[in-house]
Amino acid sequence: MFVDKAKIYVKGGDGGDGIVAFRREKYVPEGGPAGGDGGRGGDVIFRVDEGLRTLMDFRYQRHFKAPRGVKGRNKSMHGANAEDMIVRVPPGTVVIDDDTQEIIADLTTHGQEVVVAKGGRGGRGNTRFVTAKHTAPEIAEKGEEGQERWVILELKVMADVGLVGFPSVGKSTLLSVVSAARPKIADYPFTTLTPNLGVVDVGDGRSFVMADLPGLIEGAHQGVGLGHEFLRHIERTRIIVHVVDMAVTEEEGRDPYDDWLKINEEIKLYNAKLEERPQLVVASKMDIPGAEEKLQRFRQLLLENHGIEEVLPISAATREGIQELIYKVADQLDAIPDAPHVEEVPEAEERKIYRYEEKTDTGFTIRRENEVYVVESPTIENLLKRTQFGSHDAVMRFARIMRKMGVDDELRKRGATDGTIIRIGDFEFEFVEQG
Incomplete structure (x- = not known):
């Protein structure tokens, strides 16, 4: 799991x-x-x-x-x-x-x-x-x-390559073919609910980690469907492999070019910097009748509208184009830096941001709840927790500090007299005038 x-x-x-x-x-x-x-x-x-x-x-x-x-x-x-x-x-x-x-x-x-x-x-x-x-x-x-x-x-998955695309476009099948990973595969949306990782052996001494990420739908950047559960994993990948299904039909209300546009729009709306991430476009299920005609139209629209010349056709079922895709991915990885993460990651020392800091705030507030005066101050409450009230000397020290901070004078101004109940944190005291 x-x-x-x-x-x-x-x-x-x-x-x-x-x-x-x-x-x-x-x-x-x-x-x-x-x-x-x-x-x-x-x-x-x-x-x-x-x-x-x-x-x-x-x-x-x-x-x-x-x-x-x-x-x-x-x-x-x-x-x-x-x-x-x-x-x-x-x-x-x-x-x-x-x-x-x-x-x-x-x-x-x-x-x-x-x-x-x-x-x-x-x-x-x-x-x-x-x-x-x-x-x-x-x-x-x-x-x-x-x-x-x-x-x-x-x-956020630390993979070199992230497979993205609509649900059931063939991402899990592709991962199972190119690596030893065995993701759950079925012909219905959201078969993949969590990322699957696989190590891909290129065959020439190189290797890389590929992640099959859950499928996207419209509105994912707002959390629709698997939404953010999916999108945060894209941030870690060095290359995006966008898998587009060439077997979709008009009866399904789907079109390869529209699918490609919608997925990229969701990625951009989630994090605009991801537009700069290298992306390979892969046309899947090329063994299905009619896929070649859809691929030609898809290529033409990408070239005319976005200047994208290369679309890699594959079929996980027949292994067509699989090795060419693996080599292409490995070459791209060799050409880019090791870890182009979206967010700027601070140095290790900067990460230790929770250090103890001496409490220098000596301010306090006093409010009244019926007959009880409530004194609120992080400094006083911390002092209270550290005072051992079983010791007379410790009690007198606590009282001196309260007087020095001006708490006693402020309580008098608010109407506190001998016997008035004062609450600090979980403790209650009687106000006593010094004789």
């Missing part, structure tokens, strides 16, 4: 907690703080593995959580950082944030990596909070939570 789309959940590891500890040694009766910092949580990293060809593995495992960092230790020892979680993906995978629909990365070559969920920082131990006035603090931070998100993986 070919799987080319998956939705998965990723979460970076939480940072390890810092600890409160003091030196307790025989000849050091008043040892100072000795609580170490927690270790960093692991990142979730996608790495391209050229040995993979589908997203099949993600049908069975949809959640990926990196390990958390180790807690700090006494004697000021730092907790161990967690190992990163490496998730292997096939070349041609596009990673998209499910919430924002932002493209996180476009992974195309073996070994490329992107950090999709950053691990949290470790919490600080009490050795980090020593001051001249407070020489024995009992304050330590919890580890920061790792990033989490749902991402969509889309696989």
Whole structure:
């Protein structure tokens, strides 16, 4: 089974907690703080593995959580950082944030990596909070939570040659003749629902990968039929082989030239840059009576209206023209660059766009829900999660930071008094005036 789309959940590891500890040694009766910092949580990293060809593995495992960092230790020892979680993906995978629909990365070559969920920082131990006035603090931070998100993986087939055309024009049959691939073949539309890949041996030491892509219909660029499920795969191919059926009849309401125009229009509407992709026009089913007359008219219209001189006639049933087509494709591939992808792919370092950035935004908003005052601020909520409220020193530190940010003064202006309930994130507190 070919799987080319998956939705998965990723979460970076939480940072390890810092600890409160003091030196307790025989000849050091008043040892100072000795609580170490927690270790960093692991990142979730996608790495391209050229040995993979589908997203099949993600049908069975949809959640990926990196390990958390180790807690700090006494004697000021730092907790161990967690190992990163490496998730292997096939070349041609596009990673998209499910919430924002932002493209996180476009992974195309073996070994490329992107950090999709950053691990949290470790919490600080009490050795980090020593001051001249407070020489024995009992304050330590919890580890920061790792990033989490749902991402969509889309696989665009990494083939040298893409076979395009209306449904049932003979693409799958052609692939089965020129390679060892055995796609499902039948005489009805949309036999091919997913791309089939085959390696074509030219016979002179050259070879290339050919993809039989699902058939197009009008409106595909808007998602009609298989629509985008098909079109995204064309973007990766180096050459388009446009297969046109010479056996269509007027009774079917079809004409080879009209078919060729409609398919190219759908490709252009999906992505205008694909017009620049080299395209070979192939006339299929030439063994069918009447095909030769249709081919002559088809050639004439292409030449007169588009300046296209070459149309390659083939018959997969009789093998007519097959070897000539293979040689022609191989020669074209030799004459063009290795990977003329539509989109500009950033360098590997630029792919790692999700790095931890220090939160410098100290702004906050206050709104009222009945009798409760709700304080909203990413900075304060992050501080809240990292504060160990079992420690009196930690609670007082949290209160000092709130006062310094101006939260207390703003609450008073809004009418908060002793005993007023204040909500921050999932926590609720009583507002207390300092005596």
